[in-house]
Amino acid sequence: MFKYLDKDGRNAEFAIDSENPAVLKIGAYEFEGMKIPARDIDMTPYQGKMVRIYIEKDGSYSMDYGTHEWLLVMGIVPxxxxxxxxDGTDENGQTRMKQEEVPIDLHDTELTVFALPETED
Known part of the structure; x- marks a missing residue:
């Protein structure tokens, strides 16, 4: 679920990938006169963590700590x-069980989308 904080409700299109719900899809948009291309970000490596996605002055994205140009989106990844x-049967005919990791699904995650800086037309 996306919580948009900009006054018009959206500054860029965000979606969860329909085939892989661990992937955040960010649509193309403009930022400080630059055309920022669409990008997909797999959130699997960030399971259980607070994630912040920043836009840098050159239009690239960053997710590390430090000083950045603008906070675009943040949330806690499940x-x-x-x-x-x-997992088959043992020598006594009993079913063996094993644990298998469940892929994350961002549909149940609240991601806050921040407003881009307002520009003069």
Missing amino acids: EVTYKNVA
């Missing part, structure tokens, strides 16, 4: 979860 699945 933690790693596991499910038990059958």
